[in-house]
Amino acid sequence: xxxxxxxxxxxDGTLLNTLEDLKDSVNATLSxxxxxxxxxxxxxxxxxxxxxxxxxxxxxxxxxxxxxKEVLECFKVHYARNCDNKTKPYDGILTLLSSxxxxxxxxxxxxxKFDAAVKDLNQLYFSNYIEVAIxxxxxxxxxxxxxTVNIALKELGSCVEEALYIGDxxxxxxxxxxxxxxxxxxxWGFRNREELIRSGAQVIVEKPEDIIEYLK
Numbered sequence: 001x002x003x004x005x006x007x008x009x010x011x012d013g014t015l016l017n018t019l020e021d022l023k024d025s026v027n028a029t030l031s032x033x034x035x036x037x038x039x040x041x042x043x044x045x046x047x048x049x050x051x052x053x054x055x056x057x058x059x060x061x062x063x064x065x066x067x068x069k070e071v072l073e074c075f076k077v078h079y080a081r082n083c084d085n086k087t088k089p090y091d092g093i094l095t096l097l098s099s100x101x102x103x104x105x106x107x108x109x110x111x112x113k114f115d116a117a118v119k120d121l122n123q124l125y126f127s128n129y130i131e132v133a134i135x136x137x138x139x140x141x142x143x144x145x146x147x148t149v150n151i152a153l154k155e156l157g158s159c160v161e162e163a164l165y166i167g168d169x170x171x172x173x174x175x176x177x178x179x180x181x182x183x184x185x186x187x188w189g190f191r192n193r194e195e196l197i198r199s200g201a202q203v204i205v206e207k208p209e210d211i212i213e214y215l216k
Contacts, residue, residue: 010167013189144174
C-alpha cells in the first residue's frame with residue numbers, strides 16, 4: 001500500500017457532533033411553517049445528503065419547488081446563526097488532528113453541509129490543523145459524487161493514491177469508492193456499526209486514536 005500523506009474527513013458525525021444544532025434548526029423551520037417537530041433520532045437518519053435533502057425528509061408533505069426553496073432558505077438562515085450553540089468536537093478529535101498535523105499529514109474536510117457553514121465551523125474549531133474545508137457548492141455535485149473530494153485533493157496538491165477518506169455514513173463509503181480512495185468508517189457518529197457494515201464498511205474504528213494506529 002502506498003504511504004498515506006493526506007487525510008480527508010467528513011464533518012458532521014465524524015469530527016463534530018452537530019446533531020443537536022441541526023435538530024434545533026430543523027424544528028425552528030418546521031415550527032415556522034406549522035409542521036410538527038422531529039425527534040433527534042429522526043434527524044439523525046435524515047442527515048448525510050445535504051441540507052436540501054434533510055429538509056425534504058423533515059417536512060411531512062411534498063412541496064412545490066418554490067415552497068421547498070423558501071423552507072430551505074429559512075433553515076439556512078437559522079442554522080447559520082445557531083450552528084455552534086451545542087456543537088462540539090468528539091472526544092479525542094483535537095488530539096488526533098494535532099498529532100496528524102505534527103506528523104506532516106495534509107488535512108481536509110469534505111462535507112455535504114453548505115459551504116459557508118463548513119468554512120465557518122472549520123475556522124471556529126479546526127483552523128490550526130485543517131488546510132482545506134469544502135462544502136456543498138452551486139454547480140458542483142455533492143457526495144457521493146467524487147467532485148468535492150477531487151477539489152480538495154487539487155487544493156492540497158495531493159493525489160488519490162496517497163489519500164485516506166474518513167467518515168461516519170453510507171454516503172462517505174460511496175464517496176470514497178467513487179473517488180478511488182482508501183477509507184475508514186467511524187462508529188461514534190450518526191450511523192451505528194451494523195448500518196456501516198451493511199453499507200460496505202471494511203475497516204471501522206471505535207475511537208480517534210485508532211486512526212493513528214491504522215496509519216502506522
